[in-house]
Amino acid sequence: MQVAWSRACFDSIQELTEAERGGVLDLYIRLERDQLAAGANFERVKGNPTGTVFTCRVNQDLRAVLHKEGGTVVVLHVAHHQDAYRWAENVHPARHPKTGEFQLMRVREVEEVRKRYVDVTIPRQERIFKDYSGEYLLSLGVPERCLEPIQNLTDKDDLLAFQAAIPEEVLIRLIDVASGVPVVMPAPARSLEEAVTRPEAHSEFAVLGDEDLLRAALSAPFDRWIGFLHPSQRAIVDATPSGPMKVTGSAGTGKSVVALHRARALARRGCTVLLTTYTNSLVANMKANLTKLCTEDELDRIRVASVLEVAVEVVTRRRRVRFAPDSEVERLLGGIVNREAAYPKGFLRSEWENVVQAQGLTEWEQYRKAKRTGRGTALTVAQRRMVWALFEELRSALQARRSADRATLCAEAERYVREGKVASDWDAVIVDEIQDLRAPEVRLAQALCAGSEQNLLLTGDAGQRIYPGGFSLRALGINVRGRSHVLRINYRTTAQIRGLADVIGTSAPDDLDGGTQDHKRVLSLRTGPVPTYCRYGAPSEELDAAARWITQCTLNGIALHEIACLARTNRRVAALGHFLDRHRIAHQELGRDELADDAVVLGTMHRAKGLEFRAVLVYDCGEGSLPPTGALEDAYDDKAWEDLHDQDRQLLYVAMTRARDILRFTWSGPISSLAAPLVEPDQAGSEGEDEEADA
Numbered sequence: 001m002q003v004a005w006s007r008a009c010f011d012s013i014q015e016l017t018e019a020e021r022g023g024v025l026d027l028y029i030r031l032e033r034d035q036l037a038a039g040a041n042f043e044r045v046k047g048n049p050t051g052t053v054f055t056c057r058v059n060q061d062l063r064a065v066l067h068k069e070g071g072t073v074v075v076l077h078v079a080h081h082q083d084a085y086r087w088a089e090n091v092h093p094a095r096h097p098k099t100g101e102f103q104l105m106r107v108r109e110v111e112e113v114r115k116r117y118v119d120v121t122i123p124r125q126e127r128i129f130k131d132y133s134g135e136y137l138l139s140l141g142v143p144e145r146c147l148e149p150i151q152n153l154t155d156k157d158d159l160l161a162f163q164a165a166i167p168e169e170v171l172i173r174l175i176d177v178a179s180g181v182p183v184v185m186p187a188p189a190r191s192l193e194e195a196v197t198r199p200e201a202h203s204e205f206a207v208l209g210d211e212d213l214l215r216a217a218l219s220a221p222f223d224r225w226i227g228f229l230h231p232s233q234r235a236i237v238d239a240t241p242s243g244p245m246k247v248t249g250s251a252g253t254g255k256s257v258v259a260l261h262r263a264r265a266l267a268r269r270g271c272t273v274l275l276t277t278y279t280n281s282l283v284a285n286m287k288a289n290l291t292k293l294c295t296e297d298e299l300d301r302i303r304v305a306s307v308l309e310v311a312v313e314v315v316t317r318r319r320r321v322r323f324a325p326d327s328e329v330e331r332l333l334g335g336i337v338n339r340e341a342a343y344p345k346g347f348l349r350s351e352w353e354n355v356v357q358a359q360g361l362t363e364w365e366q367y368r369k370a371k372r373t374g375r376g377t378a379l380t381v382a383q384r385r386m387v388w389a390l391f392e393e394l395r396s397a398l399q400a401r402r403s404a405d406r407a408t409l410c411a412e413a414e415r416y417v418r419e420g421k422v423a424s425d426w427d428a429v430i431v432d433e434i435q436d437l438r439a440p441e442v443r444l445a446q447a448l449c450a451g452s453e454q455n456l457l458l459t460g461d462a463g464q465r466i467y468p469g470g471f472s473l474r475a476l477g478i479n480v481r482g483r484s485h486v487l488r489i490n491y492r493t494t495a496q497i498r499g500l501a502d503v504i505g506t507s508a509p510d511d512l513d514g515g516t517q518d519h520k521r522v523l524s525l526r527t528g529p530v531p532t533y534c535r536y537g538a539p540s541e542e543l544d545a546a547a548r549w550i551t552q553c554t555l556n557g558i559a560l561h562e563i564a565c566l567a568r569t570n571r572r573v574a575a576l577g578h579f580l581d582r583h584r585i586a587h588q589e590l591g592r593d594e595l596a597d598d599a600v601v602l603g604t605m606h607r608a609k610g611l612e613f614r615a616v617l618v619y620d621c622g623e624g625s626l627p628p629t630g631a632l633e634d635a636y637d638d639k640a641w642e643d644l645h646d647q648d649r650q651l652l653y654v655a656m657t658r659a660r661d662i663l664r665f666t667w668s669g670p671i672s673s674l675a676a677p678l679v680e681p682d683q684a685g686s687e688g689e690d691e692e693a694d695a
Helices: 007-013 018-032 081-090 106-116 134-139 144-151 156-162 168-178 192-197 211-219 231-238 255-268 280-293 294-302 307-316 326-339 345-359 364-369 383-401 406-418 441-448 450-455 495-501 537-557 568-583 629-633 639-656
Strands: 002-006 053-057 062-069 072-080 091-095 100-106 245-248 272-275 302-306 426-429 456-460 484-486 531-534 563-567 587-589 601-604 612-617 659-666
Touching: 002 007, 002 018, 002 272, 007 072, 018 062, 018 072, 053 081, 053 294, 062 091, 062 441, 062 495, 072 081, 072 192, 072 364, 081 091, 100 106, 100 192, 100 456, 106 144, 106 156, 106 302, 144 156, 156 168, 211 441, 231 255, 231 484, 245 255, 255 272, 255 280, 255 294, 255 426, 255 456, 272 280, 272 307, 294 302, 294 612, 302 307, 307 406, 307 659, 326 345, 345 364, 345 383, 345 406, 345 441, 364 383, 406 441, 426 441, 426 450, 441 450, 441 456, 450 456, 456 495, 495 639, 495 659, 537 563, 537 568, 537 612, 537 659, 563 568, 568 587, 612 639, 629 639, 639 659
Parallel strands: 002 072, 245 456, 245 484, 272 302, 272 426, 426 456, 531 659, 563 601, 563 612, 587 601, 612 659
Antiparallel strands: 053 062, 062 072, 091 100
8 A cells, every 4th residue: 555644744743752653653554564454443534524534543542544545545644532533524635626636625724714815895907816717726726615715816925825725836836827937737647646646746745655764754853854845856856967956046945955855865876975065063954954864874875074174084185284274364364464564454365265265276377367356456467466475475374384274175185086196985966055165165076076977966045155255157167057946935934034034135146157046936835923123222131132032932832942043243142142141041052062952052143054943033233243343444445345245234134044933133222234124214223122022
């Protein structure tokens, strides 16, 4: 017997004990082996008019709700006896008469939306679907009971009210039609088996076919992304491309999810996989998520490490070397500047980061010909020669210490691999958050996968670029033409959070390959509370309020590790930590250790990259903090000042979009010009009321 699982089923499993989840695994084994009759107490639900809904016993008090058709059974829900029957009486599972899709209609939820949109007089010209017949809307998969209320809608945003009433994929089709996006419908499904296994059903139903994966899902709180992928995601995961693939999409669209599933899929094909990115905090998060997704054998084939860690390993196979962090490079550069006053320290540091390191320049001829478009301060050839002499002095100082900067290490590692002096340990490479890498790091990733570039996957979003750099894959010799994918369904943030973040976000960032990408077509299918904000009279008042907000979140049922407080600088992160100590609130910092389950998360906006939390507080958003005053003082010309503001604007966008359900941001004194567009004009400069109750 084929066994499929509905997403709603895994939502209900979260309420069970560990022992009860073990019973669900036993039930799956009995179902798959067609041993359901053996003590399962298989009963039809009399209160359900469809005649296809049954319950069966998991243990003495626990029952599973099932839909059965032919040789396929769909597990819909698992709950204790009375709760299971109440749930079963409210759900009407059936295959749609037009599309053949298997849909779960929740009676009470459907009636709620009908009350709002039926029996209302709406002029036809005001309706968003006025140009489409009821027959066409039915062909999109709209349940017949929802047809009339949907025909009465006047605003496409109102479609989100139907989230609980119609399937996700149908909702997406309707939003596309309302937005003028062409919709291509698949051929109608001819059976329940086809309906739950076809790609269009993967976001609602999963045929795991894998006892190990189910056991992993049941042994810990289940994350939606483990078993349920949108068809656009699944197509990338299962692809057999002819060359490298690129995946882009704004915050929350599941790029990292695709990277994790692709790593597992390639490992199952026998590949050794490198899953890499820029930050250590994201590396730790990917390691933790892979343990949820993969078996031990699969994990043995996947290495998760930062690009820098890999570069150091490759180079040290040939020579002894130590990585010189940015702080050490800046200190050495400062000493050189003190002896050579022709150029300010801020200019030289920016030139080093944005030209020399970003482009991986190691020789004078390379720097002489290097493009410096948009740098603000022009340099003649003679001036370039003077600047390069200073950089050569910097390199000599690093070499004397047997150390090297990030770009030099990556360029050297790439050369060793391409020349065959060091063999790559991997035949598949996946890079997440690639927009934060520089050209030498991207070229190293390509070199490590040079023998099998069809197994190279690059995911990222230029709209979240928070480090100096920028590149075009095409210019680096990585051809992704015809193998570029854009994800546009936001599974993380609510429509309210995404809408506010979009006020400051880049609506059309570059696509990492020389073009642009439209973020306006991104869909958020979740709704939630409106983000809140507040101004305080002093930093101490703001931090004290943060502690109270955290406490209120926990009282509202949010676990400590699901709460993050993010600031621009390490100094402000440490300051909040001291306040939380006073309130005896356990806390942990991003990037230090693996995150625990019993402490609130503190961190800089940079370190939060790629992570997500149920509730996020972005604090210290005042003038002089975002961007920091010290960084502004180092801005040597108008272009540097503008670049710094653009970088911090994207940093604020990243911090805001770490939130899944609840977002709050605060400041003391005047608000930063970057955050000002997020608040009502009359509230930007006046002290507001504390709103912990809204958490």
